Amino acid sequence: xxxxxxxxxxxxxxxxxxxxxxxxxxxxxxxxxxxxxxxxxxxxxxxxxxxxxxxxxxxxxxxxxxxxxxxxxxxxxxxxxxxxxxxxxxxxxxxxxxxxxxxxxxxxxxxxxxxxxxxxxxxxxxxxxxxxxxxxxxxxxxxxxxxxxxxxxxxxxxxxxxxxxxxxxxxxxxxxxxxxxxxxxxxxxxxxxxxxxxxxxxxxxxxxxxxxxxxxxxxxxxxxxxxxxxxxxxxxxxxxxxxxxxxxxxxxxxxxxxxxxxxxxxxxxxxxxxxxxxxxxxxxxxxxxxxxxxxxxxxxxxxxxxxxxxxxxxxxxxxxxxxxxxxxxxxxxxxxxxxxxxxxxxxxxxxxxxxxxxxxxxxxxxxxxxxxxxxxxxxxxxxxxxxxxxxxxxxxxxxxxxxxxxxxxxxxxxxxxxxxxxxx
Amino acid sequence: xxxxxxxxxxxxxxxxxxxxxxxxxxxxxxxxxxxxxxxxxxxxxxxxxxxxxxxxxxxxxxxxxxxxxxxxxxxxxxxxxxxxxxxxxxxxxxxxxxxxxxxxxxxxxxxxxxxxxxxxxxxxxxxxxxxxxxxxxxxxxxx
Numbered sequence: 011x012x013x014x015x016x017x018x019x020x021x022x023x024x025x026x027x028x029x030x031x032x033x034x035x036x037x038x039x040x041x042x043x044x045x046x047x048x049x050x051x052x053x054x055x056x057x058x059x060x061x062x063x064x065x066x067x068x069x070x071x072x073x074x075x076x077x078x079x080x081x082x083x084x085x086x087x088x089x090x091x092x093x094x095x096x097x098x099x100x101x102x103x104x105x106x107x108x109x110x111x112x113x114x115x116x117x118x119x120x121x122x123x124x125x126x127x128x129x130x131x132x133x134x135x136x137x138x139x140x141x142x143x144x145x146x147x148x149x150x151x152x153x154x155x156x157x158x159x160x161x162x163x164x165x166x167x168x169x170x171x172x173x174x175x176x177x178x179x180x181x182x183x184x185x186x187x188x189x190x191x192x193x194x195x196x197x198x199x200x201x202x203x204x205x206x207x208x209x210x211x212x213x214x215x216x217x218x219x220x221x222x223x224x225x226x227x228x229x230x231x232x233x234x235x236x237x238x239x240x241x242x243x244x245x246x247x248x249x250x251x252x253x254x255x256x257x258x259x260x261x262x263x264x265x266x267x268x269x270x271x272x273x274x275x276x277x278x279x280x281x282x283x284x285x286x287x288x289x290x291x292x293x294x295x296x297x298x299x300x301x302x303x304x305x306x307x308x309x310x311x312x313x314x315x316x317x318x319x320x321x322x323x324x325x326x327x328x329x330x331x332x333x334x335x336x337x338x339x340x341x342x343x344x345x346x347x348x349x350x351x352x353x354x355x356x357x358x359x360x361x362x363x364x365x366x367x368x369x370x371x372x373x374x375x376x377x378x379x380x381x382x383x384x385x386x387x388x389x390x391x392x393x394x395x396x397x398x399x400x401x402x403x404x405x406x407x408x409x410x411x412x413x414x415x416x417x418x419x420x421x422x423x424x425x426x427x428x429x430x431x432x433x434x
Numbered sequence: 435x436x437x438x439x440x441x442x443x444x445x446x447x448x449x450x451x452x453x454x455x456x457x458x459x460x461x462x463x464x465x466x467x468x469x470x471x472x473x474x475x476x477x478x479x480x481x482x483x484x485x486x487x488x489x490x491x492x493x494x495x496x497x498x499x500x501x502x503x504x505x506x507x508x509x510x511x512x513x514x515x516x517x518x519x520x521x522x523x524x525x526x527x528x529x530x531x532x533x534x535x536x537x538x539x540x541x542x543x544x545x546x547x548x549x550x551x552x553x554x555x556x557x558x559x560x561x562x563x564x565x566x567x568x569x570x571x572x573x574x575x576x577x
Contacts, residue, residue, distance in 0.1 A: 022522035026471065069526075230517065237472035287475060287515065 016061040024053045025153035027070045031077055032150055033125035036188050039081060042132055043178035046150060048084075052077040126151075127242045128188050134203040137184045142177035143206045144213075149174055151238070152231050162228045163213070200243065204252050204313065207235050211256045215263075229260055240295075247306065250299035251314030257292030258320040261285040277329040289324045296321055315344040334364035351380045359392055367399040387416035391426065398433060407433035436475070436546040437516050437524045443483070443509035444537040448502060450482040460532035468516065473527060479512040507540070521545065 028049050035045035052073045066072045133147045148154045148162070156174065160167040180186075191199040214228030236253040243249055265279035274280075299314040310318065319340045326332040341357035344350075354377060362370025374393050383389045394409030410430035414423045447453075468474035484502035503509060511534070518524040524543055531541065 018520065018522045019526070022518075022520055022526050025519060025523055026526055227519075230519075234472035234517065238470065241470040241472070291475065 016065075017057065019065060020053070020056050020060055021155075023065070023069045024056070024073070027073050028053075028153045029126055029129060029151050030070070031073055033129040034074070035077060035081060036129060036132070037125050040188055042129075042150070042181050042186075042188065044084075046178065048077045048080050049073070051080050124190055124242070126238070127190055130203055130239060130242065131191060131199055132181060132186055132188055134199075134206045135181065135186050136199070136202050137180060137186060138177050140206070140209065142173055142180070143202075144210055145170055145173045146177045147206050147235065148210070148231060151235060154231070158227075162225070162231075200246060200249070203239060204248060207232050207239065208252060208256075208313070210235070211259075215259060226263065229256070229263070232256060233260060245302065247299045247302035247308070248311040248313050250295045250302065251311055251317050254292045254295035254299055254317035255313050255320060257288045257295060258317055258324050261288035261292060261324065276323060281326075281328065284324070292317065293321055293324065309347070310343070312344060312347055315340055315347065319344070332363070334360050338364050351377055351382050352386070355383065355386075355389060355392060359395075362396055362399075367396040371396045371400070385416055387413045387422075387426075389413075390416065394426075394429065394433075398429075403433040407431075435518060435520065435524070435548065437518065437521070438544050438546065439514040439516055439524070439528055440510050440542040440544065441512040441534050442540045442542065443506050443511040444535040444539045445506060446536060447511045448482045448484070448506050448509065450484065453479075454536075457532060457534065461534070464531055467530075468514070468527065471527075473516050473518055473523075474514065475517055476515040477513065480510055483509050511535075 031049045031052065032042070032045045035048050036042045039045055039048075055076050056069070056073060060066070060069075129150055130147075133150045134143050138146065144163075145159055148159045149156070154162075156171045157167055159174075160170040163170070190196075211229055211232035214225040214230075214232065233253070233256050236249070236256055240249045240253050261284050262276070262279060264285060265281065265283040266274055268274045296314065296317045299317065300310060303310050303314060319337055322333050322337045322340070338357055338360035341353055341360050345353045345357055354373065358370045358373035358377070360370075361373055371393070374389065374396065377383055377389060390409040390413035394406045394413060397403075397406035397409060407430045410426050410433065414426035414430065417423050417426065465474065465477060482502065486501040488499040488501070488503065490497040490499060516524055516527060518527065521543065528541055528543060534541070
């Protein structure tokens with residue numbers, strides 16, 4: 011690893027400093043787009059100056075001063091322009107631009123502490139589409155370049171660039187206030203923030219097998235953002251729950267792909283390869299989420315429940331040690347909370363593991379009429395699995411064949427047809 | 435990327451004397467900053483090597499050696515585990531650390547082995563290369 015490239019050093023510094031920089035500027039200027047441009051200008055100035063002069067002792071302060079000066083200049087320009095317009099009228103503007111600059115300077119130097127939190131809420135604002143929220147969050151809070159974001163989502167760079175420009179414009183046009191939501195708005199707004207982080211993580215986690223190499227970076231970014239958010243709203247159980255969920259899932263990344271590159275199911279994974287540090291962090295985060303919920307006298311949220319389910323696997327030294335009864339109970343709680351038939355399907359599998367195939371099958375039977383699962387190949391797959399265990403071979407074969415018809419994944423179809431053929 | 439950031443020992447840290455209060459406070463603030471930035475995974479301080487031992491391996495022989503150990507500057511006094519995007523980012527965080535010792539000392543940064551560093555099968559590798567090639571192709575021409 012070469013560390014001599016000054017550009018990489020400057021970019022690393024920018025990544026550390028830019029969220030704070032943008033957040034402060036946005037609070038004072040009340041415009042996230044302009045704030046980000048000024049921060050970018052400061053980065054460009056650093057790239058021009060530092061390779062010659064060396065990196066200053068306090069690079070964060072240097073970037074802030076540079077951006078601040080540009081903000082003040084921009085303000086002066088705007089005021090001069092305003093004044094020209096006014097001169098066309100009758101009154102002459104008497105307000106000294108220099109004083110305005112001094113005000114601005116003082117305002118930027120104010121440390122209100124929750125600037126970063128305001129930035130998080132703005133980047134994940136519900137007026138933006140999900141895609142826009144994801145891109146903007148990675149840009150403003152993750153300090154990722156457009157190119158990096160494009161690579162992470164496997165889309166062309168101009169697409170992301172446009173998405174970010176449009177998102178910033180939307181925030182300006184819709185006059186999205188740069189503020190922490192009021193008490194009554196906080197819960198839905200925080201949910202919107204956590205959703206962005208969760209989607210980011212899943213985008214990275216769902217396709218780690220085989221042909222993606224930038225995706226793990228998305229998982230890492232989501233984890234980092236999750237930890238930042240927990241630091242900003244430490245009293246919110248669901249933020250801890252989400253971090254726990256991501257950490258516990260990520261802990262299994264090293265074991266998710268077998269020697270031949272094929273995906274490994276949970277039960278078949280080599281648990282020695284699980285990341286113990288992430289498991290420890292995930293379990294600690296889960297404990298905090300659960301105790302916060304308990305202290306508030308509230309039921310566990312969906313992230314925390316999913317983390318609790320994931321933790322049952324993390325705690326089992328071998329697949330055979332898994333506490334399926336507990337998992338089934340947690341799925342029941344989650345099903346009540348979400349009303350999702352897919353959660354119910356998962357509960358059926360857990361119940362089958364805990365109490366036997368017949369008990370699981372009874373739950374699946376009730377799901378047969380569920381319209382949302384009509385074309386969902388995992389329902390017949392699960393049925394086939396349980397019927398096979400019960401020795402009902404011909405019924406099992408029919409289910410595997412039905413599943414094979416429904417799946418869109420070629421690899422999956424081959425596996426299912428193989429299982430169908432094996433039922434006799 | 436995950437890094438272990440290792441604080442090397444000094445004569446003072448090896449003496450077992452408790453760390454300076456002011457330094458501890460500054461370190462606490464720094465650790466909080468690492469946590470708030472989402473880069474801190476773990477950290478710990480280690481007692482002086484006089485409290486420890488070594489097991490020397492030589493062929494099939496195992497010899498236990500009691501601390502303290504002589505090569506003070508190479509001993510470990512504590513560590514962080516940080517998750518950053520690059521070595522450069524990790525270095526920048528380390529440069530912001532308050533000086534852990536009165537005497538001159540080193541803080542060493544070592545990357546962890548990661549998935550794919552040494553056990554990527556040829557098949558997985560091939561598909562990674564395909565994506566890399568595809569991304570390269572999709573990249574718009576840069577001015």
